[in-house]
Amino acid sequence: MFLDVLIRRNPAFIEAAMELHQAGRIPANAYVLDLDAVERNARLFQHEAQRHGLKTFAMTKQVGRHSGFCQAVMRGGIDRAVAVDMACALACDRAGLKTGHLGHLVQIPRHEAAYAGTKLQPDYWTVFSDTKAGEAASAARSASREQNLLARIQTEGDTFYRGHEGGFAAEDIVAIAERLDDMEGARFAGITTFPALLFDLEARKVKQTPNLATLGRAADALAKAGRTGIEINAPGTTSSAVVAALAASGATQCEPGNGLHGTTPLHAVEDLPEDPAVLYLSEVSHHHGGKSYCFGGGLYIDPVFPDYQVRAIVGPEPTSDRSALRDVEIPDYSAIDYYAMIDATGPRPPEPGDTVIFGFRGQAFVTRALVVGLSGVASGNPAVTTIENGFGDQVSWPGAFRP
Structure with a gap:
């Protein structure tokens, strides 16, 4: 629901998150903050x-x-x-x-x-x-x-x-x-x-x-x-x-x-002064039955809106282009969200390791997702600050801070 406004108003944030994920500095299953x-x-x-x-x-x-x-x-x-x-x-x-x-x-x-x-x-x-x-x-x-x-x-x-x-x-x-x-x-x-x-x-x-x-x-x-x-x-x-x-x-x-990260319901239907400042990042894991499966753990979609077609930007390179958008099926709320299923039709189906970017109005504290801070997006020099769990505790993550 909030991916459209992210693409329009903060494309550099999307691209920075994808670049850092592909460099191994942001783990899959992470809420990322600008x-x-x-x-x-x-x-x-x-x-x-x-x-x-x-x-x-x-x-x-x-x-x-x-x-x-x-x-x-x-x-x-x-x-x-x-x-x-x-x-x-x-x-x-x-x-x-x-x-x-x-x-x-x-x-x-x-x-x-x-x-x-x-x-x-x-x-x-x-x-x-x-x-x-x-x-x-x-x-x-x-x-x-x-x-x-x-x-x-x-x-x-x-x-x-x-x-x-x-x-x-x-x-x-x-x-x-x-x-x-x-x-x-x-x-x-x-x-x-x-x-x-x-x-x-x-x-x-x-x-x-x-x-x-x-x-x-x-x-x-x-x-x-x-x-x-x-x-x-x-x-x-x-x-x-x-x-x-x-x-x-x-x-x-x-x-x-x-409101502080631009994801109240009103932000989805009007351009308000606050810029979108949060996204959810995942990664393609494997293929099955004509779908590309990406890791879950933070696939919480606040039910303030009725059901809608969830979409994500998927690819191996940083992009905020709408051509990278794909339909995604999210597991029912009664299920554990181990994976989400991405449409894999077309000339290049998503491949394992591809970055997946969602625009959720999330509630990170009720998920098992990590939360990653980015500084320097506005200046074109994005960098990870800290990776933390849902209690605000800093965590070490394999590869996240590799030289």
Whole structure:
């Protein structure tokens, strides 16, 4: 889905990745990042967010919490992360990107709260219940600090992905704020939900969910109760194109993830300011039954779009030419993605060792793919920075750094 925009707007990135793979410096089954483009994207996003008075927390899970990604985001002016879970927070912190927001989407396990409160010391910590609020407060108290808590709220008619449900009753927000304020070591700081924005496929636009109106009603209730300076965290499908609308709705915080590498759903149908900065790279393994099989492991296609014909650039030499495009069959989601099957018709079928380039809106942290950073694409001197796993740990890879 995102290969077209990669070809049009960042062909040098495709060619650099292919060249480095053919030189043995990028392994098959790897998400590859154009760190120069990430830095540019972060800078333009942060400029837009500051123009509208919004705090920015970068989401890194989609690209495997890669340390180079974190550092590129920081060079672009964003110095805080939103961590989807503790593993995400630890990886970002290790890379130097401090924890701006913790506990949303995934709450912090009980015996990990102490470390979060004393070592990570997040600016904001989302809680779904009094029990979780108490654990956060206790952790902060142990570090002689006061923790800003965001209450995740919900009401009937709000939109949640299955398995994401949870939170306080929005109608009780004033009483909830008072209870959180009464906890030693914590203070009520604001409210959050997810998703506040979603891509509408039929309209080909990003639209507000009912959750955003729920946040607005809760904020009004808090204001009538005399509370000021309430933080409103409203994540979901965040790119520079939606910042103004978020600010107009009352949001004070935004959390770009796919937006920082140019792969929100809106990027697939409109040319937005952010350049595409991630691709998935594989390699042809063998032939069978008129197909060329390429290695899998990271063939995660985010189901934000209905089924579509997956295509890939395939070849032995660096190219971004559309003549190198081939249809690809991806295994069903219920299967382990050991391989994908490439159309092998035509005068030159793909051969073992050929590079395969996909344009996925991926979620690298839920795959077994590696994540590779590239610097120097913009200057014409591309080089691998680090090869890391989905937890942001640097790994050694046979041949990847051979002289």
